[in-house]
């Protein structure tokens with residue numbers, strides 16, 4: 001016997017790609033980002049979700065989106081997405097999009113080998129990295145994307161490595177070295193910028209990645225403040241918004257007013273006892289590097 005969608009308790013499809021009923025923490029900054037991603041990508045899409053908090057954004061009991069979802073593992077997730085894009089291509093189904101969706105732990109650390117592989121092969125996949133600056137689904141441990149000095153569940157009790165002696169990976173720089181068609185950073189609190197970048201990404205055949213920093217409640221802010229925290233991340237220069245075409249052409253898409261960093265840090269517990277000067281130094285260096293690269297003029301034939 002075949003049951004209709006309403007008999008199964010599944011909500012009817014609407015113009016919204018992502019419905020209410022998710023299982024994320026109330027106030028999670030990633031959910032509005034995911035909603036924006038799904039709206040921009042449209043219904044004909046396959047999402048490969050690497051192990052992360054996103055498992056709770058799609059609880060499974062009730063459909064909360066109208067695209068196909070595959071929950072997968074760190075080591076294979078990116079390659080599975082590539083395989084799907086190849087299968088669709090072989091069948092001439094070029095109007096469908098394959099998305100690999102990963103946390104920073106998956107993209108910066110555990111799945112980095114797979115990510116590098118599909119970037120090298122220029123797989124026709126849109127990668128969305130939900131960077132909440134830690135392994136948040138397992139309680140908030142430090143990842144390769146956690147800025148230096150920030151207190152996480154795994155750094156706080158031990159302080160084995162002094163903050164100044166640690167490094168942070170720059171994922172976009174790693175991928176720019178692969179010379180992929182399109183890379184961008186974005187923020188859920190800047191929806192027009194995010195939407196424009198997703199649309200640009202979707203016009204590129206091959207590898208494209210949008211790296212979104214989203215506010216996570218494990219950062220220790222009030223749940224109503226996720227959008228404000230995400231907005232301040234960009235306004236203070238903590239999270240620069242830019243894009244890179246062909247691994248070389250950098251463009252800063254938002255010139256921040258450089259609101260004092262303290263406006264951002266004072267809202268979050270993870271910055272308690274934190275060496276703000278270290279962060280200011282890192283940000284100044286990052287901006288100098290970014291401006292240098294954005295000012296560089298490449299000959300027209302170099303993509």
Ligand SMILES: Cc1ncc(C[n+]2csc(CCOP(=O)(O)OP(=O)(O)O)c2C)c(N)n1
Nearest residue numbers: 051052053103104105106134135136137138
């Ligand atoms: C190989 C492997 N190691 C560990 C885990 C346990 N695990 C599940 S989700 C998760 C955290 C993921 O962190 P991240 O990728 O940053 O995504 P977030 O949860 O922060 O959204 C971990 C460690 C796993 N599923 N597979």
Ligand code: SF4
Nearest residue numbers: 024025028053216217
């Ligand atoms: S732990 Fe953080 S990222 Fe995960 S659902 Fe909760 S608020 Fe969102």
